[in-house]
Amino acid sequence: MTDFDGTSDLLPDEGAKAGAGAPDTLKEPGVSFSGADPRRTEFDINDLLEVATEREASDLIITVDAPPMMRLLGDLVPMGTAKLTPDDCAALLRQMLRGPLVETFERHGEVDFAYSVSGLGRYRVNGFLQRGSVAIAIRIIPPRVRTIRELGLPDVVASLARRPNGLILVTGPTGSGKSTTLAAMIDLMNTEFAYHIVTLEDPIEYLHHHKRSLVNQREVGKDTRTFATGLRSALRENPDVILVGELRDLETVSTALTAAETGHLVLSTLHTCDTAQTIDRIIDVFPPHQQDQIRVQLAGTLQGVLAQQLVKRADGRGRVAAFEILVVTPAIRNLIREGKTYQIPSLLQTGGRYGMKTLEGYLRDLVAKGVITREEYDRRLKHLAESGAYVPGVSQPETAGMPGAGGYGSQGRAGPGR
Structure with missing residues (x-):
C-alpha cells in the first residue's frame, strides 16, 4: 500500500x-x-x-x-x-x-x-x-460489518433489533453513520435469528453473508426499479425483516407502514435530526385528509427512533456516534396519535428506564467516560441551542447501557451514512 x-x-x-x-x-x-x-x-x-x-x-x-x-x-x-x-x-x-x-x-x-x-x-x-x-x-x-459492541452502541440498539415486528428508524444528516448502525443491527439479527432478511439499497454498501439467517440484498436500479416497487415485491418474498435504504416518497412510506403493520420488522432511514421531527416528517408526507389515519397507523407500528450524529473522539482516533433515543411506549403512542409530538422531548427527559436519551444527555455521558472532550461537548451544545433543539439548563439523569470505548471510526472512519 x-x-x-x-x-x-x-x-x-x-x-x-x-x-x-x-x-x-x-x-x-x-x-x-x-x-x-x-x-x-x-x-x-x-x-x-x-x-x-x-x-x-x-x-x-x-x-x-x-x-x-x-x-x-x-x-x-x-x-x-x-x-x-x-x-x-x-x-x-x-x-x-x-x-x-x-x-x-x-x-x-x-x-x-x-x-x-x-x-x-x-x-x-x-x-x-x-x-x-x-x-x-x-x-x-469499511471492509466488514462491525458489530453493535464494536461500535460502542447503547444497549437499546440491540434491544430494538430484537423486536419481532414494527418500524425502526435511524435518522441523521448525510455522513452521520446511519448505514453503519443499520448494518450492525442486521448483523445481530443474522447472527441470532433464523430470519429471511430482504434489503433494498441504493446502492448496496455493506455485504452481508448468510449466517443463521438468509440475507437477500437488492439494489435499486439494478435488481429493482425503485424503493417502492422493491418494497411491494418484498411483501411477496416471505420476509421476516425488510430494510429500506431510505423513505423517499409517499408510496414508499405508505408501503413500509403496511409492512410493519402486517407483522414484519421494517428498518429504514430519514435525513431528520431529532426524533420528534422524524415523526412529523413521516406524517407530513401525506395530504392533510390522510394525516389522522397515518398518525394512528404510525402510533401502532413505530418501535423506536435513533437520531444520530458523529462527534470527534478525545483520543483523535476517529469519531463516535451520539444519539437521541426514542423508545415508543404507550405514552409516546398516545402523543403520536393525538398529534402532540411537541411533547416528546419532555418524555425523553424522563424515559431513561426505557432506554430513552436526549442528545444532550448522551453527549454528557460521553464526556464523563472520557470518550469526547468538554470542548466538543460545548461545540455540539452551541449548535443544538442555535437550532432550537436544546434548552440550556435542562438536564437528564444518567442511564445504563451507554457506550464504552468503541465508536465509528476507531480506525479513523465514520462509516457510510445516507
Whole structure:
C-alpha cells in the first residue's frame, strides 16, 4: 500500500496540468459522456482510493480546480497540491463507469453506484455535473460489518433489533453513520435469528453473508426499479425483516407502514435530526385528509427512533456516534396519535428506564467516560441551542447501557451514512 505524506508521488505536480481544457461533451446533461477517455489524465482512481483507504478517510471528493480531497475526522484534507482539470475529473469517473451507468450519467447528469477494488475495498459513488464539468463524491465503506459492541452502541440498539415486528428508524444528516448502525443491527439479527432478511439499497454498501439467517440484498436500479416497487415485491418474498435504504416518497412510506403493520420488522432511514421531527416528517408526507389515519397507523407500528450524529473522539482516533433515543411506549403512542409530538422531548427527559436519551444527555455521558472532550461537548451544545433543539439548563439523569470505548471510526472512519 502507498504511504501518504501530503505530497504523494501518486499525484502529478500542478505544473504538469497547465493548459488542459474541458471536453465539449460535458457541457450539460443529455449529451455524450461515453467519449471521455479514461486515460486522459495522470491520475488513477484506484491509486487515489488506495491513499484515502490507507489514511482511513470516510470520503473522497473530486472536483475541478482543486486537488483530490479526503475527509479525515470530518474535515476535508487535500491529497497533494496538483489541481484537477475538467479532463481529469471526466477521466476519473469514466475509469469507474461501465455499460448502462454511462448512459444514466449522459441522460441525467448524475449517477449513483457501488464500486469495488479487489484487495482494497468497496465504495459508494455519486458522479454529477457542476457548471458543466464532472465532480465525484465517494464514500469509503469499511471492509466488514462491525458489530453493535464494536461500535460502542447503547444497549437499546440491540434491544430494538430484537423486536419481532414494527418500524425502526435511524435518522441523521448525510455522513452521520446511519448505514453503519443499520448494518450492525442486521448483523445481530443474522447472527441470532433464523430470519429471511430482504434489503433494498441504493446502492448496496455493506455485504452481508448468510449466517443463521438468509440475507437477500437488492439494489435499486439494478435488481429493482425503485424503493417502492422493491418494497411491494418484498411483501411477496416471505420476509421476516425488510430494510429500506431510505423513505423517499409517499408510496414508499405508505408501503413500509403496511409492512410493519402486517407483522414484519421494517428498518429504514430519514435525513431528520431529532426524533420528534422524524415523526412529523413521516406524517407530513401525506395530504392533510390522510394525516389522522397515518398518525394512528404510525402510533401502532413505530418501535423506536435513533437520531444520530458523529462527534470527534478525545483520543483523535476517529469519531463516535451520539444519539437521541426514542423508545415508543404507550405514552409516546398516545402523543403520536393525538398529534402532540411537541411533547416528546419532555418524555425523553424522563424515559431513561426505557432506554430513552436526549442528545444532550448522551453527549454528557460521553464526556464523563472520557470518550469526547468538554470542548466538543460545548461545540455540539452551541449548535443544538442555535437550532432550537436544546434548552440550556435542562438536564437528564444518567442511564445504563451507554457506550464504552468503541465508536465509528476507531480506525479513523465514520462509516457510510445516507
